[in-house]
Amino acid sequence: MLTEKLAQACPDLCIDTDPDVLQSHGRDWTRFREPQPAAVVFPANLRQVVKLVKAARQLELALVPSGGRTGLSGGAVAAHGEVVVAMDRMRRVLEFDPVDRLLTVEAGTVTAAVQSFARERDLFYPVSFAAEGSASIGGNIATTAGGIRVLRYGLTRDRVAGLKAVDGRGRVLELNRGLVKNASGYDLRHLLIGSEGTLAIIVEATLRLEPTPPPSAVLLLGVTSMPVILDLMAELRKGFSLSACEFFSAEAMHMVCKARALRQPMDSDPPFYLLVEFDLPSEQSEALLERAAAVLEYAIERGWAVDAVLAQSQLQASELWAYREGISEAASAHTPYKNDLSVRLSRMPAFLSALEEATRRSFPQFQVLWYGHVGDGNLHMNVLKPADLDTVEFERMCKELSREHYELTARFGGSISAEHGIGLLKRAFLAQARSEAEIALMRGIKQVFDPDGILNPGKLL
Amino acid sequence: MLTEKLAQACPDLCIDTDPDVLQSHGRDWTRFREPQPAAVVFPANLRQVVKLVKAARQLELALVPSGGRTGLSGGAVAAHGEVVVAMDRMRRVLEFDPVDRLLTVEAGTVTAAVQSFARERDLFYPVSFAAEGSASIGGNIATTAGGIRVLRYGLTRDRVAGLKAVDGRGRVLELNRGLVKNASGYDLRHLLIGSEGTLAIIVEATLRLEPTPPPSAVLLLGVTSMPVILDLMAELRKGFSLSACEFFSAEAMHMVCKARALRQPMDSDPPFYLLVEFDLPSEQSEALLERAAAVLEYAIERGWAVDAVLAQSQLQASELWAYREGISEAASAHTPYKNDLSVRLSRMPAFLSALEEATRRSFPQFQVLWYGHVGDGNLHMNVLKPADLDTVEFERMCKELSREHYELTARFGGSISAEHGIGLLKRAFLAQARSEAEIALMRGIKQVFDPDGILNPGKLL
Secondary structure, eight states, rough: HHHHHHHHTTTEEEEEEHHOOOOSSOSSSSSSOOOOEEEEOOOHHHHHHHHHHHHHHHTTTOOOEESSOOOSSSSSSSOOSEEEEEEEOOOOOEEEEEEEEEEEEEOOOBBBHHHHHHHHEEEEEOOOTTTTTTTTTHHEEEEEEBBBHHHHOOOGGGEEEEEEETTSOOOEESSSTTTTTOOOOOOOOOTTSSSSSEEEEEEEEEOOOOOOOOOOEEEEESSOOHHHHHHHHHHHHOOOOEEEEEEEEEEHHHHHHHHHHHOSSSSSOSSEEEEEEEEOOOGHHHHHHHHHHHHHHHHHHHHSSEEEEOOSOOOOOOOHHHHHHTTHHHTTTTOOEEEEEEGGOOOOOOHHHHHHHHHHOOTTOOOEEEEEEGTEEEEEEEEEEOTTTHHHHHHHHHHHHHHHHHHHHHHTTBBBBBBSTTTTTTGHHHHSSSSHHHHHHHHHHHHHHTTTOOBSSSSSO | HHHHHHHHHHHHHHHEOHHHHHHHHSSSSSSSSSSOSEEEEEEOOHHHHHHHHHHHHTTTTTTESSSSSSSSSSSTTOSSSOOEOOOTTTOOOEEEEEETTTEEEEETTTTHHHHHHHTTTTTTTTOOTTTTOBBBBHHHHTOOOOOOHHHHOEEEEEEGGEEEEEETOOOEESSSSSSSSOSOOOOOOHHHHHHSSSSSSEEEEEOEEEEOOOOEEEEEEEEEOOOHHHHHHHHHHHHOOOEEHHHHHHHHHHHHHHHTTOOOSSSSSSEEEEEEEEOGGGGGGGHHHHHHHHHHHHHHTSSSEEEEEEESHHHHHHHHHHHHHHHHHHHHTOOEEEEEEEEEEGGGHHHHHHHHHOOOOOOOOEEEEEEEEGGGGGGEEEEEEOOTHHHHHHHHHHHHHHHHHHHHHHEEEEEEEHHHTTTTTTGGGGGHOOHHHHHHHHHHHHHHHOOOOOTTTTTTT
């Protein structure tokens, strides 16, 4: 019924109520809620989004913006009769300027398409993560996606030079317009970045591209404990320009090797792996490789590392990256409960120890994979569902575990969501992450942007 | 009277009503308003700031946060009986961690002190600008100060990993706590950055330091026109890693040479100068200098440049920088009316032509100095007051000129304040910079953070 009224109000809008589409477009990569949207709409342009928001206001319809649906916190899940606003038809490149190195795209554009567009013009879009082949730019911005190149290039937040968005009153906001410097009042662009569709629907983004980085080498180290990873990083930072610094546990390595039928890269079976990528410009290649050998020798002498593999070619490098990049997919068969925590780098070893201990104590039966972007202090935890446990009970137990983990996170001054957002799944824990005053201010801001509460209600706040 | 009530409410707060202090602390570097604060207070710690804000709320006192008072838009001017909150006593270093490369300081800490602190630990704080010897970190954040290293390192905004601040209700906000990644709700830190003291009083900041950059060389080029500066930059970007890219007009060069009794660096007198700084790591120094010579030859052949001076030593480099860095001071004797505009880099030449033409047409009697951070699309305009014109009339004429310039800025998609903020002087022009919807949202946000309007009223909004 409401769908019919919406169709009347927005006669040129593509509205779909096919059960398959409701299923596919009513959720993201999380599997803890059944999708139940009233409809999925596919706006084709800004004008249609404006009209849709104005109609939704009048009809009191809740709108759930939806990009590539690869979210891991349920931010794009429509489980309560909402209207999903799918950006599948808004994937055009709108503008590119090689002098400014700015690329303007519609919000539904896939991350990998932006990477390709840049590469073809001898430029580089550095945001890169497992879901880049499906995740949309709008979704990246809504959760300020991070990934594996944050160490050098920062987050999606740092790439956004301009945003066009529609607020909860249907007003078009055109924010920052691609400028480097703009100190003319509150930076609403940064407020929308990371707001998970609760303040405005992002329609277009202007992204800053980078020069193509120099050639690089990838070094995979088998390390003896978490604390020595920091020592190793400190050594490596002295002599190399690092562009990525990832870690993962032996369990994660085993699971990837099994899922992808890969051979383990080393004869030994160290408890942790550290993967670093560093610049290797051809004119310095010899000197840098000698330096790498020296650091490795030093690390083995000190008992930090047991073995290492160095990749210089593109092919070898992607083989080493496969061990790290395959983890999330390998885990997905086990309905993983994911936490995405961050602390300051210096606190990471003690934090991981505390998390591991709490997990062992409360839920010794759980298998947990640890991995993450150690260079940024970002730790991904995947609790694997035991095959004989049902999903509802598993989620309940994981929430209990999460509560403990989030208390530890607060004690270590960290964040309960580093790059996945709060969405639906972490909403109950927001008060563990943000103070009462901050939450009150956030609610006030929400009210200012979306007085009728039609934009992604029940998410984040 | 109010001052006495304030003293009663905050018995341990240092309150000063000495006329000299009211004069010195009631204004910034602008000279268009007479300072008339009711009092200047010097809080010593966070607790006193909280108490002060709560008292100000009850007593309906307006508070003007004040750092190094080097602002150029009147953001820290107290001309209507406000209480100035001077951060002079809050200049302590609170925490430093070499692994995280994070430095936490009180808001009154001087920018140059942060630079020194970093240098002494073999690290680097890249924000650098003319007033760095007086400007405070809190003030930098309130206006998101830019300066000469934005090209590589970004703005003050990009340095701030954490903020502690007191909102208009006297609530302490502790934002982001030094994390790299934190996707747990709206990023209030970024909302406070650039808010010019209108949303909260910044009390502490956690700043991200960088590794010491490699040795560099400085090249000063005499160029034949503004458009060729972009061609030159494009050539230079191909072969060099640029860390700064500044330009200034012949008039600016003449004024600096006169004020500082310097010799002009070249025999010729080109209409524009381009100053670039680029990395010169010792192992590549020979190759890079050869490359620089080749680019220069190419530029002269093409008629882009007429002459150039290259500085390799620190001393020579600072001599060349002096021509650029001395402009603001040299102009200050002439009560300059300053505009601080930015556009996308690619639009800069056409934008400057349009501005020059408008100025010549409307006020042919004015002498205008042009200079700025061309790498960031940031143009500083200094209109010099003719000696025989009184200040009030001069300001009126400049505002008329500004209105024309801001119209052009809007037409070129630019910003009317790149790095100086809106403050008092540009407030009347906000509607030329931001849309009606944006201003309405900003007012709403102001209301959420400061419901009684006690924080820097009459500034920005």
